[in-house]
Amino acid sequence: MATSKKSENRENSKIDNFLKNCFARYLLSYDQFFFGVDEFGNTEPLPLFTKGVISEKILNRAAEILGLAPEDILSCNQDAAKKWYRKFPFFELFNQFNTSYHLSYQGEISAENILLKAIFGGKLCNIPERYNSEDIRNRMVEMLREANAYLPGTCHEGAQIIQFSYETNHFFSFPKIGELIGSFLDLVFRVKELFFKAWGSALDESEIKEYNFLVTALQLTDNVAPHSVYYKNLQKLIPVYRSEGFKGKKEEFFEIVHLKFCKNFAPWNCKEFCENADLAQIYASYYSDAKKTMFRFGRSVKYFSCRFKWSDEAMSDLDMDEIEDDCVKNFNLETAGEELEHDYEEIEAYERAGMGSLSGWTMVRVPKTSEEIGDDGVYAEKLIRLGGVPSKGGIRQTLRRKYLQGEEFMDRLAARSSVWGRGYYE
Amino acid sequence: MNNLSPQMLAGKRLRELIAENYPSQEEFADEYGADIRTVSRYINNGINKLDIIQELADWFCIDFMDFLQERDKA
Known part of the structure; x- marks a missing residue:
């Protein structure tokens, strides 16, 4: 027994x-x-x-x-x-891409730290500092003082800079980026093909499996209700889509669904992408945030994104003797002490969205010296240009996602609730 | 005689740059990744944050100081 x-x-x-x-x-x-x-x-x-x-x-x-x-x-x-x-080369290429990305951040990081991160996720710790944070901070202060002449209030004379931290990024090399994006497009073509085939007739067993797998891999998500469009739900959704005026034509694809996977796929992290405007333009026709995201990544390489609080804006009950400057010790946002509640990009996005200011942080970007940026500088400038205004070489953001509001949104959401109910997996 | 503060000059410059490069402020806001109300605020109330002016200067591929000077001096 x-x-x-x-x-x-x-x-x-x-x-x-x-x-x-x-x-x-x-x-x-x-x-x-x-x-x-x-x-x-x-x-x-x-x-x-x-x-x-x-x-x-x-x-x-x-x-x-x-x-x-x-x-x-x-x-x-x-x-x-x-x-x-075996069928889709994308996965092997994407694995290689991710491996190159992680190795590029290895530098002096010990194997022990990599293992700890793999097991526990989250931030690496005890990483040797690549940049001179004191120097960056001093340059930042100098910049603030100079800018104060043009933008009074930029520098708070007499106040201390507290909770200073910085973050930055760099590029790595991945010569197969064209192949990777090509194989990504193969996935999209195939899921689109099966998606619209289902509008005309039932998929067979093997097509259903393939379609479902591609929905998972690409995180194919309805544009109104944030749920994946697996086959059994697609069958229920097609009448809803038809009632909304969609005819089942391929050009409607991104009006109905989006590829949530793209949020976590940043091909612009590699140098070769920065040199290929055609590739960048292609990708911008599949991901509605491509242009602005690549622009901001380029800037995150070109500059140190610094943030701090002015002591005269800090909460009055803070014990100033206990405040220590936190310095970022790695290339992405890492902290020596407590994890920061919001990273630099989140705060910026929050403010850009018109939601006010988060927590009294002041943010400013300090240009890297030529020694600090190395040959990343050339690629950063190229990527910034690709992501910037079209008249100066920027690509066009051809895919735009339309966000519904008000009654139209509520009506469409209600129509979908009968499909998904209250849970993701029903 | 220019009576505009640097912050208001920056907002005015932004309006000009958007008009030169985009069919509408909405189109710019969408592509740049800002809420249209934020863009309107920058234009009408001025831009007082160094970081925002730095970013806009990079977006339009102009020098940072171009945002803080009248057009004929830029």
Whole structure:
């Protein structure tokens, strides 16, 4: 009895690992799809097996997400698990892209820190400082003083600068960027093809699996209600889309859905992208935030994004002796002490959206010296130009996302609630 | 004689640059990634933040000081 129990546990564990590896192969996290919330409001993963009993709901849902049959998961079918990897070169190229990205930030970071980050996520710690933060701060102060002559109030004479931190970025090299974006477009073409085929007739079993997998990989999301458009939901949504005037034509694709995946894919991180205006223009026809995001990334390489508070604007009950300057020790936003509530880009975006000022922070960008920026300077200028005004070489943001408001939005949202109900996975 | 403060000059310069390069302020706001009300505020109330002027100067590929001077001096 004990032996068979042991053997059953081993088998269950094998299936569980197989499933987790399936997700990891496509850079997905099992936990992001299957989680519950404990009594303290913390999320915790929902296991496939609980006390030796499999959750049919999770099994079927995982199969849908991965474009597999439930039997493939139960039998740990490696061939089935790798089929999308083999069919679409994108995933291998994207893995290479991400590896190059992470290695480029390695520098003096120890293997131990990389492992800690892989296990625990979040920020790296104890990273040797690449830049001279004291020098950056001094240059910032000088800049503020000079600017005060033109913009009175820029410098608070007599006040201290507290909670100073900075962040910056750099480029890495990825010569296959053209290939990577080409393979990304292949995914989009295919999902679009299947999406609109479903408007005319039912997809067959293998097409359904392929379509569902592509929805997962691209995070194909409805433009009104933020839910993925898996096949079983698409079938219910098509009458809704038709009632809204859509005819099922390919040019309507981005009016109906968007590729949420693009938010986490930044091809402009590599130098080769900066040199290819055609590639940048192509990408801007698939991602509505491409132009402004690449512009801001270029600036984040060219400058140190500094932020601080003026002591005369700080809360009066702060004990000034306990305030220490926090210096960023890595290329992205890292802090020596407590994690900052909002990073530089979030604060800027918040203000640009007209939502006022966050927490009294002052932000200013300090240009890097030629020594600090190295050859990144050339690429940063190119990327800034690509992302800037079209008359000076900027690309056009050809894909624009229309955000509905008011009654029209509420009506369309209500029409979709009958499909998704209250949960993401219904 | 110019009586505009540097902040208001920056707002005026922004209006001019948008008019030269975009069919509308909405189109600029959308492409630049700002709310149209923010852009209107910059134009009508002036721009008093160094960081914003730096960013706009980079966007329009002009020198930062061009934002703070009258057009014929730029």
